[in-house]
Amino acid sequence: MNYDVKPRLGEILKERELRQKDLAKMSNLTEATISRFERQSRYEISTLVAISKALDLSIEDLFIIKKSAE
Helix, strand or coil: CEEEEEEEEHHHHHHHHCCCCCCCCCCCCCCCHHHHHHCCCCCCCCHHHHHHHCCCCCHHHHEEEECCCC
């Protein structure tokens, strides 16, 4: 089974009234790493863990996941 996966970090930051700069500090990642998140299709597990922990979310919550039509 295949899935369409789309990051939703921008939406989460907007909902929480946070900037990428804020999340960078909270997660101990660089602003560049946070900025690239929406454009990437592959992620370092350490980046996913740091962001999810900083936002108190599961890694899965960072994405919109839908079954793709086959």
